[in-house]
Amino acid sequence: xxxxTKKQKLAADKIEAGKMYSLTEASKLVKExxxxxxxxxxxxxxxxxxxxxxxxxMVRGVVSLPHGTGKQIRVLVLCTPDAEAAAKEAGADxxxxxxxxxxxxxxxxxxxxxxxxxxxxxxxxxLGRVLGPRGLMPNPKSGxxxxxxxxxxxxxxxxxxxxxxxxSGIVHTSIGKVSFTADQIRDNAxxxxxxxxxxxxxxxxGTYIKSIYLSSTMSKGIKIDPKSVDEI
Numbered sequence: 237x238x239x240x241t242k243k244q245k246l247a248a249d250k251i252e253a254g255k256m257y258s259l260t261e262a263s264k265l266v267k268e269x270x271x272x273x274x275x276x277x278x279x280x281x282x283x284x285x286x287x288x289x290x291x292x293x294m295v296r297g298v299v300s301l302p303h304g305t306g307k308q309i310r311v312l313v314l315c316t317p318d319a320e321a322a323a324k325e326a327g328a329d330x331x332x333x334x335x336x337x338x339x340x341x342x343x344x345x346x347x348x349x350x351x352x353x354x355x356x357x358x359x360x361x362x363l364g365r366v367l368g369p370r371g372l373m374p375n376p377k378s379g380x381x382x383x384x385x386x387x388x389x390x391x392x393x394x395x396x397x398x399x400x401x402x403x404s405g406i407v408h409t410s411i412g413k414v415s416f417t418a419d420q421i422r423d424n425a426x427x428x429x430x431x432x433x434x435x436x437x438x439x440x441x442g443t444y445i446k447s448i449y450l451s452s453t454m455s456k457g458i459k460i461d462p463k464s465v466d467e468i
Contacts, residue, residue, distance in 0.1 A: 251456055258464035259429075262450045263422035269455050270414045275306070276453035277410040280425050282432055283446040288401050292439040295407060296400040298378050299431040303420040304395030306413035307348075311392055312336060313385050314352040314360065314374075323351075326389035337363065345370055351380045351388045399428075405446075407432055414452050425450060429465050 250269050257265065270276050286293040312330040313323040314337065323331045330336060330347065333356065340363050350367065352360060352374045360367075360374065367373040374380040378398035382388050399409045411424040429448065436444050448465075449457035 251458060256459050256461040259425055259450075259460055260418075260422055260464070262458040262460050263425065264418040265458055266421065266450050266452050266455065267414055267418060269458075270452040272414075272452070272454055274453075276414045276455070277306075278412045278414060278416065278421055278425075278450065278452050279408065279410050280428055281447075281449045281451070281457065282407045282429060283448075284401055284405050284407065284432070284440075285443045285446050286401060286405055286437060286440045288403055288405055290439065293437045294401065295432065295435050295437065296377060296398070297431055297435050298396060298398045299428050300391060301395040301397065301411060301424040302427055303412065303416060303424055305397065305410060306416060307410070309349060309392055310347045311389055312347045312350045313389060314350060314356050315385050316353065316355070319353065319385050322386040323389055326386040327393045328385075328389045333359070340366055345372060347372065349380065349392050350374050351382070351385050351392070353383060353385060354381055357381060395424075399432075421450075426465055429462075433465075 250265060266278055284295060286295060288294055310329045311327070313319075313328040314333050315323055315331065316333070320331045328351070337359060343366070345366065350372050357374070364373060375398075376382075379388055379391065379396070397409060399407050401407050409428065411428050412421050416424075433445065445462045448460040448462055450460055451457040
């Protein structure tokens with residue numbers, strides 16, 4: 237392992253070994269330990285006491301972050317011609333159908349979210365091999381398959397994200413940028429964690445929230461006391 241740079245050492249010195257921080261403390265600290273020249277993302281990792289291999293312990297959901305994600309989300313809407321104008325007005329970056337289906341078949345995936353209508357899903361099914369591994373496949377549970385595509389576009393642009401527990405039992409997502417205020421980071425993290433708590437499967441036994449870490453791109457993780465989330 238290489239030697240720590242001066243800034244990395246300063247950051248490491250600010251995190252007390254073995255300490256669990258409150259969400260409010262961690263939201264301030266993550267800004268202090270980030271020295272990247274770019275506007276780093278702020279991430280939350282929540283380890284759950286579930287077995288994702290069992291269908292009745294899968295944790296998946298959507299959450300609207302109060303202060304958005306800080307990212308420019310590129311949205312493609314695959315819809316019928318009568319819904320195109322509303323989708324464009326709502327802020328969709330790309331709107332159409334057959335021409336974009338052909339582009340995706342050719343390997344184009346320069347987008348972050350795809351929103352479509354139930355009647356279009358038959359055409360999109362063939363794109364599963366391209367979209368599935370990239371997490372781009374529209375899904376009714378995440379609100380990306382809907383008759384009201386304009387509403388869905390607005391929600392995504394305003395900070396609605398979907399998440400799913402991975403095979404290791406961890407839910408990971410970005411909840412903002414280091415340029416956010418500490419209060420904005422805290423509010424977004426609290427909303428995300430509170431949503432995960434509401435989604436606790438009835439089949440999950442024992443400790444549900446095993447650990448929570450807050451970090452930024454390239455920073456160390458800050459361990460959060462799960463009890464502190466309820467105290468805000």
